[in-house]
Amino acid sequence: MTLKAILTDIEGTTSAVSFVFDVLFPYARAHLPDFVRTHAEQPEVALQLEAVRQETGETQADVEHVISILLDWIEADRKATPLKVLQGMVWQQGYEAGQLKGHVYPDAVRALRRWKTAGYSLYVYSSGSIQAQKLIFGYAEVGDLTPLFSGYFDTTSGGKRDTTSYQGIAKAIGFAASEILFLSDIKEELDAARQAGMQTIGLARQGGILEGHTTVADFEAINL
Ligand SMILES: CSCCC(=O)C(=O)COP(=O)(O)O
Numbered sequence: 195m196t197l198k199a200i201l202t203d204i205e206g207t208t209s210a211v212s213f214v215f216d217v218l219f220p221y222a223r224a225h226l227p228d229f230v231r232t233h234a235e236q237p238e239v240a241l242q243l244e245a246v247r248q249e250t251g252e253t254q255a256d257v258e259h260v261i262s263i264l265l266d267w268i269e270a271d272r273k274a275t276p277l278k279v280l281q282g283m284v285w286q287q288g289y290e291a292g293q294l295k296g297h298v299y300p301d302a303v304r305a306l307r308r309w310k311t312a313g314y315s316l317y318v319y320s321s322g323s324i325q326a327q328k329l330i331f332g333y334a335e336v337g338d339l340t341p342l343f344s345g346y347f348d349t350t351s352g353g354k355r356d357t358t359s360y361q362g363i364a365k366a367i368g369f370a371a372s373e374i375l376f377l378s379d380i381k382e383e384l385d386a387a388r389q390a391g392m393q394t395i396g397l398a399r400q401g402g403i404l405e406g407h408t409t410v411a412d413f414e415a416i417n418l
């Protein structure tokens with residue numbers, strides 16, 4: 195099958211789950227309350243606070259209550275778009291201050307560089323906001339990896355377990371779904387991508403099999 199583009203997940207695929215859970219989420223938990231208090235009137239922040247109110251039906255919630263909802267969502271790893279957008283804004287401060295460095299597995303860095311040189315177009319699809327995606331790759335430990343990527347998709351393209359999201363992404367990329375390879379560590383995401391017609395490879399970095407999909411332990415084991 196012809197392959198023209200690679201669409202990759204981040205957490206558990208290009209980057210360690212532990213980086214997200216032990217570094218990024220605690221950073222957001224610590225800094226999001228003051229960030230929201232300070233910037234609540236800023237239009238792009240106010241828009242997300244309003245989105246939280248709409249999503250929970252708590253239309254009269256004050257800023258402190260919205261903050262407590264957001265902290266609950268971090269705890270529950272909710273992939274809610276307003277939380278993801280706000281996390282991206284908070285992380286930007288951390289990356290710019292040198293307090294955060296994006297973790298990307300060395301095998302992923304090597305393979306992504308090789309595939310780009312070989313002429314494949316590279317895209318990212320993560321529940322993290324597009325801003326957060328650009329930050330993890332832009333401030334990677336090995337330097338700026340963003341020149342490798344031709345585009346980014348987040349939850350504004352739909353949920354990662356929904357087939358329609360992958361159909362929409364293929365349309366946006368401009369290739370047939372069958373010409374796109376999706377990489378992820380989550381079986382349900384791979385199932386949805388395959389249902390949309392994409393090629394799939396599962397990443398099981400701790401070992402194991404993502405049932406129904408070719409599964410590898412790292413990017414070096416992917417032969418295009
Ligand atoms: C873009 S780094 C932040 C990761 C994040 O917030 C997240 O929810 C990870 O989701 P993924 O779809 O990459 O598994």
Ligand SMILES: [Mg+2]
Nearest residue numbers: 203205206379
């Ligand atoms: Mg993942």
